[in-house]
Amino acid sequence: MAATDDRLEPVVSMRAISKSFGHVQALRNVDLDLYRGEVVALVGDNGAGKSTLVKVLAGVHAPDAGTITFRGRIVSIPSPAASRELGIATVFQDLALCDNLDVVANLFLGHELGRGSLDEETMEQRSWELLRRLSARIPSVRMPVATLSGGQRQTVAIARSLIGDPTVVILDEPTAALGVAQTAEVLNLIELLRDQGHCVVLISHNMADVQAVADRVIVLRLGRVNGRFRAPELSYEDIIASITGVLNLEEGTPEDDPRERLPDGPARPLRSPGGSTPAGDAEGGAR
Amino acid sequence: MSKFSDGMRTLTGGRGLSQYSMIIALVAIILVFEIWTGGYTLDPTNVINMVQQYSYILILAIGMVMLIIAGHIDLSVGSVAAFVGIVVAQSMAVWHLPAGLAMLLGLVVGALVGAWQGFWVAYVRVPAFIVTLAGQLIFRGANQVVGNSTAVPTPDSYNWIGNGFLPDFGPDFGYSNPTLILGLVVIAALIWKEVHDRRKRVRMGASPQPVWVSVVRLVLLCGITIFATFLFATGRVGTSFPIVGIIAGVLILVYSFVTSSTVFGRHIYAVGGNASAAVLSGVKSRGVNFLLMMNMSILAAVAGMVFVGNAQASGPFDGTGWELDAIAAVFVGGAAIFGGVGTVAGSIIGAFVMAFLANGLSLLGLDASWVSIIRGLVLLAAVAFDVYNKTQGRPSIIGLLLGGFRRKKPNITEEAIQAQPQGLEKPSGDQVDKVPLS
Ligand SMILES: Nc1ncnc2c1ncn2[C@@H]1O[C@H](COP(=O)(O)OP(=O)(O)O)[C@@H](O)[C@H]1O
Ligand SMILES: [Mg+2]
Numbered sequence: 268m269a270a271t272d273d274r275l276e277p278v279v280s281m282r283a284i285s286k287s288f289g290h291v292q293a294l295r296n297v298d299l300d301l302y303r304g305e306v307v308a309l310v311g312d313n314g315a316g317k318s319t320l321v322k323v324l325a326g327v328h329a330p331d332a333g334t335i336t337f338r339g340r341i342v343s344i345p346s347p348a349a350s351r352e353l354g355i356a357t358v359f360q361d362l363a364l365c366d367n368l369d370v371v372a373n374l375f376l377g378h379e380l381g382r383g384s385l386d387e388e389t390m391e392q393r394s395w396e397l398l399r400r401l402s403a404r405i406p407s408v409r410m411p412v413a414t415l416s417g418g419q420r421q422t423v424a425i426a427r428s429l430i431g432d433p434t435v436v437i438l439d440e441p442t443a444a445l446g447v448a449q450t451a452e453v454l455n456l457i458e459l460l461r462d463q464g465h466c467v468v469l470i471s472h473n474m475a476d477v478q479a480v481a482d483r484v485i486v487l488r489l490g491r492v493n494g495r496f497r498a499p500e501l502s503y504e505d506i507i508a509s510i511t512g513v514l515n516l517e518e519g520t521p522e523d524d525p526r527e528r529l530p531d532g533p534a535r536p537l538r539s540p541g542g543s544t545p546a547g548d549a550e551g552g553a554r
Numbered sequence: 555m556s557k558f559s560d561g562m563r564t565l566t567g568g569r570g571l572s573q574y575s576m577i578i579a580l581v582a583i584i585l586v587f588e589i590w591t592g593g594y595t596l597d598p599t600n601v602i603n604m605v606q607q608y609s610y611i612l613i614l615a616i617g618m619v620m621l622i623i624a625g626h627i628d629l630s631v632g633s634v635a636a637f638v639g640i641v642v643a644q645s646m647a648v649w650h651l652p653a654g655l656a657m658l659l660g661l662v663v664g665a666l667v668g669a670w671q672g673f674w675v676a677y678v679r680v681p682a683f684i685v686t687l688a689g690q691l692i693f694r695g696a697n698q699v700v701g702n703s704t705a706v707p708t709p710d711s712y713n714w715i716g717n718g719f720l721p722d723f724g725p726d727f728g729y730s731n732p733t734l735i736l737g738l739v740v741i742a743a744l745i746w747k748e749v750h751d752r753r754k755r756v757r758m759g760a761s762p763q764p765v766w767v768s769v770v771r772l773v774l775l776c777g778i779t780i781f782a783t784f785l786f787a788t789g790r791v792g793t794s795f796p797i798v799g800i801i802a803g804v805l806i807l808v809y810s811f812v813t814s815s816t817v818f819g820r821h822i823y824a825v826g827g828n829a830s831a832a833v834l835s836g837v838k839s840r841g842v843n844f845l846l847m848m849n850m851s852i853l854a855a856v857a858g859m860v861f862v863g864n865a866q867a868s869g870p871f872d873g874t875g876w877e878l879d880a881i882a883a884v885f886v887g888g889a890a891i892f893g894g895v896g897t898v899a900g901s902i903i904g905a906f907v908m909a910f911l912a913n914g915l916s917l918l919g920l921d922a923s924w925v926s927i928i929r930g931l932v933l934l935a936a937v938a939f940d941v942y943n944k945t946q947g948r949p950s951i952i953g954l955l956l957g958g959f960r961r962k963k964p965n966i967t968e969e970a971i972q973a974q975p976q977g978l979e980k981p982s983g984d985q986v987d988k989v990p991l992s
Contacts, residue, residue, distance in 0.1 A: 363834045365827035367894035377836030384815045
């Protein structure tokens with residue numbers, strides 16, 4: 268039963284997160300729970316606030332309001348280093364690789380091994396082990412990242428996020444720039460991570476990718492959560508309607524009941540009309 | 555032909571001849587001036603003079619290449635050197651500080667100046683270009699305030715660091731003994747390093763290069779060393795290897811190690827390659843920038859003190875135009891204008907190019923205005939070469955930046971083959987799918 272309990276307890280639980288940049292309200296009252304061994308897809312139109320939401324978790328932006336609970340403890344994430352320390356690894360949309368450095372240097376950037384002088388031998392060895400674990404196809408770890416293909420760069424970025432064995436892995440549009448074969452490779456990688464017990468957050472514009480790997484789908488629209496879906500009920504039409512705003516969820520919809528996640532849990536319709544919690548929306552009916 | 559170029563490629567560790575174009579340029583310049591000046595360029599007296607006169611370029615180029623790799627620049631090095639020079643000279647003339655203390659004071663002043671400039675660059679985020687342009691004016695003015703716009707002579711006990719030589723000892727063979735010993739030490743170190751690198755490659759599972767490569771490389775390097783030893787050992791009576799040469803040599807070794815094999819060095823390249831990526835990875839870019847600015851000013855202080863020692867006085871116009879020498883040396887030495895690429899070793903070769911150029915032109919008695927025009931053109935050509943290479947999709951990145959055992963073409967090891975079970979799109983520079991920025 269302990270294993271089940273582990274899965275019932277969210278690793279990360281964000282409550283009422285708001286963030287604005289000047290007059291742009293990028294996030295309004297967003298709730299999000301993340302569990303182990305699960306792929307959560309974050310979808311939404313351009314500018315919906317997906318990147319901002321994950322950057323709050325990554326320690327890039329401090330939220331204006333709201334709380335983040337990590338393993339039952341309320342935390343603040345003031346810096347990318349603090350985020351990594353907690354066990355949250357983020358692969359940013361622009362990958363954040365140093366093109367002039369080789370694969371090994373990129374993998375270990377910021378966590379180089381060796382005191383005084385760099386321990387290149389161990390780093391190279393670990394790089395191979397890591398890439399092999401991901402079944403990555405990189406011909407040489409001593410090539411500058413600039414000479415790799417888009418898929419290989421994505422793989423390096425994902426591999427780098429796994430150093431330090433994070434609990435949560437966040438991927439911001441990992442397939443946006445990839446071809447068909449490379450996309451399939453990255454999706455395989457995502458499933459591999461889930462099966463290894465990581466909690467994966469996937470941001471994507473591609474519904475086919477989302478339907479292929481996601482266990483849950485959270486739709487953001489204009490900085491709000493506008494819909495929550497769970498596999499296998501990932502209806503393409505409903506998700507699109509939710510993204511475009513044709514379909515609206517009541518604001519302040521509570522996070523999913525984790526018991527629903529279990530196969531034998533109570534089968535409740537997911538998109539039940541909300542109102543069960545008093546919506547504490549700061550903006551009033553600004554929709 | 556192709557056999558020759560294959561051999562060259564193996565010899566140079568996969569970089570091919572083009573990577574060594576700067577060494578070839580250096581040799582060509584030396585030969586041209588050697589012929590042009592009727593054999594005077596490589597005369598021991600001239601070489602020793604040159605080391606003493608132009609060592610400041612070597613010292614400045616070390617700090618400058620690190621800054622340029624990180625994406626900054628320092629236009630104030632000449633003024634900072636002059637300011638430190640006058641402070642050191644005055645401290646001995648007015649306060650009668652002993653030479654050693656005066657040098658220490660010079661280093662401290664350099665560090666303070668660097669901290670000042672580093673503060674603006676790293677923490678206020680004013681571009682280094684502007685901060686050091688301001689510094690150029692500020693410290694030139696400060697030099698003239700401290701020195702009352704006049705030259706201040708320095709005592710012999712101090713001048714030793716600028717115009718001194720390794721002291722001679724032992725029996726007289728007609729050569730300078732300390733220089734011979736130094737030459738032997740260098741040769742031993744070269745051999746040890748070659749053996750060490752081969753062992754390391756074996757340990758890392760990379761196939762070692764053919765033995766003839768090591769032999770040819772060692773013969774070349776040792777040949778140059780023996781030739782240089784001979785030059786310095788056969789100068790005028792009372793001369794041997796200059797103290798400034800030792801200072802520059804030690805700095806080159808230390809900073810080559812720092813940039814290529816330490817965490818700090820790695821972070822310099824990361825900040826220059828992609829500053830936001832570096833920060834997101836946990837690199838403390840502000841600290842890196844601050845330390846680099848500070849380091850540059852400390853090295854400028856060393857250069858200024860050495861120069862004052864050689865000139866035996868500190869003057870109000872010391873160090874004018876030094877920033878050009880240092881920056882040109884760095885770009886001639888293969889650094890990229892947009893940062894992220896460059897090596898200390900390359901910049902030293904660039905510094906030699908600039909020094910031989912300046913020396914040769916002055917030996918020929920060319921007018922100072924023409925010397926200035928030529929040096930300006932060299933800087934322009936070096937940067938144009940880098941920009942052209944980049945637009946041709948031939949980034950000078952590969953290999954250049956990684957010295958030592960990493961200087962190998964990506965060799966397909968067993969792991970590599972295991973790691974690529976199926977057909978793999980051939981990675982090449984122009985195939986990079988650029989991922990759009992968010
Ligand atoms: N650093 C920033 N400064 C100002 N505005 C920002 C910043 N980052 C994001 N925004 C704005 O916040 C909104 C959400 O952006 P983002 O989270 O990047 O959306 P997306 O869902 O496309 O990833 C957009 O309107 C964007 O312009
Ligand atoms: Mg985005």
